[in-house]
Amino acid sequence: MSLAVEAPARPLLTGQRLAILALLALAFLGVPAFASPWTIEAILLPFLALSLAGLGLNLLTGYAGQVSLGSAAFMAVGAYAAFNIQLRLGLPLPLTFLFASTTAAAVGVIFGLPSLRLKGFYLAVSTLAAQFFLQWLFNKFGWFSNYSASGVISAPVLGFAGITFDSRESRYLLALTTVTLITIFVHRLVNGPARINLIAVRDNETAAKVIGVPVLRTKLAAFALSSAIIGIAGVLWSFTYLRTIEPEGFNLDRSFQILFIAIIGGLATLRGAFLGAGLIVVFPLLLSRGSAWIFDGGLDAGSVQLTQRIVLGATIVTFLILEPNGLSSILDRVTARVRSLMGRT
Amino acid sequence: MTGLALSEPALQPERRSFASRIAPVTPVTASAAPALQLSGISLAFGGIRALKDVSFDVRPGEIRAVIGPNGAGKSSLVNVISGLYRADTGRIVLGGESFAHVPPGRLPGLGVARTFQNLALFPGLSVAENIASGLVFRRPAFAWLPFLPASRREGRATAIRVREIAAFLGLEAHLPRLVSTLPFGLQKQVELARAMIADPRLLLLDEPMAGLTGTEKAAMAAHIRAIRDRLGLSVILIEHDIGVVMGLSDRIVVLDHGEVIADGRPDEVRRDPEVIRAYLGPDAAPLAGAA
Ligand SMILES: Nc1ncnc2c1ncn2[C@@H]1O[C@H](COP(=O)(O)OP(=O)(O)OP(=O)(O)O)[C@@H](O)[C@H]1O
């Protein structure tokens, strides 16, 4: 709720806004001009898609308090919907995005229905149904993948208004623009009137009910919006990063990965999704470079991967014990520290 | 200043809403329809009979205390009235409608607001947002979406009301704070503010003073009386502190083991031998002392 009492008039350019603007300038202008192909392909493209998925899940889990283990399935819905819309209807890009996200939202609402009855752990288990059912569906019916023999389809190149998003830089800019616009929308949403509904439902459902917060509608709206956003993340993942679509890419592992991103980054914060995705994408790359350097090829690929998983898992656990509120609150402390240091000089 | 209506002295209980201050005030007469009527309410949890054939009414503008030992069924009664529990038998008449079960979502529309025995705030929201949440039920459909002019208008109107209520309860300085960082006594007041902002005709207060210090209790009692006097609403007050109850309430219902064992004015209830026996044991001193 943008209550006047809560947000006293602030100067237009606070330090935080300047930092965000600088970051956006760097992302939109600096990266396409200077970043290496590897940085864009291996880091930035998966980072953007996963950040968006983390953002979508954070809306549902962080703000509305509904746990979901089916995020990857909703990514798949978005990806397959976009593929079929392009293939069969040939709609322009914005409409493809719109319909893909609407489809994901509709599926999200269906699998969100148990949330009207179930809570916490039980709800999480019921969202697993979405994960397994949808993955099975896309495997089972060839129609979804246009009867591709291998089940793996290559995503067509997206284009709009004479621009084709084929080159690395153009795919990156498409993903970046999409993520930026959706993040602005979510920012306005969770700091607007809907904030009270979402957090009231999360913090105390009984109290929310007796003061007339539409609990059921709020939950379903959260499922719809969250799935729509995760669906778009699926489109970005398939069309700008991998450029192929297959059900295996959207398995339970991916759902857990997105849940990790939301939790590690910090629930109920927007930048948490980006911090968490950054860690999840960059950390394994650093680990594999590190292990290549330490063992210098002395280990086979299998044990390297296993070691990486163990280190990653141990890091996550240690981290959650030390900082349950996620990377976002570490960033808060760092900026407070920097500010006080600067204030002193 | 819009908050003035709250500080005007009022000679008798009257119904005045924050929103319709200009409307003429109609004095409440004894013949007015009750704000709430309970008849034959029974409720059992398995073998435990929490409420047995409970009947009483609440008049407009009246502070109606419900007292009784621990486990007497006081909270269960409030939960039945607010639709969180479904009574096995009995009717609840509210705002001219008769219910076997009141749908909780309709409470604000029926002019009923409540607080909880254990705090039921939203810890992740600020004090201002917690208070404002009491008005969500009035929000036009889709006004939760950002970017809409209607949302902005609604937000501004809500902010003004939040300030009014906060000023009345002395919470203004705390509005931007996260509610969970407030001391317990203030959190109790925020819960009262959240209930009040909905402009109810009937306020259900389940032990609003439990856990408060003496000073805080006195302040809370003053607030409750002021709310009733200046807004003319009815209050169901559950409270263990007999001194507070005797001083504050117009009529008292005494529950014991789910049964109404006495119902009347404080001086009547104080003298009632049944109450003295069942509720206080042989030592009636606290009741007498509270006169
Ligand atoms: N949800 C519930 N499930 C099972 N039993 C319940 C439930 N709520 C209340 N009871 C039982 O009903 C009886 C009345 O409880 P209630 O909470 O209404 O008492 P109370 O008068 O509010 O007591 P206190 O003064 O301690 O708050 C108790 O025996 C209690 O154990």
Ligand SMILES: [Mg+2]
């Ligand atoms: Mg109780």
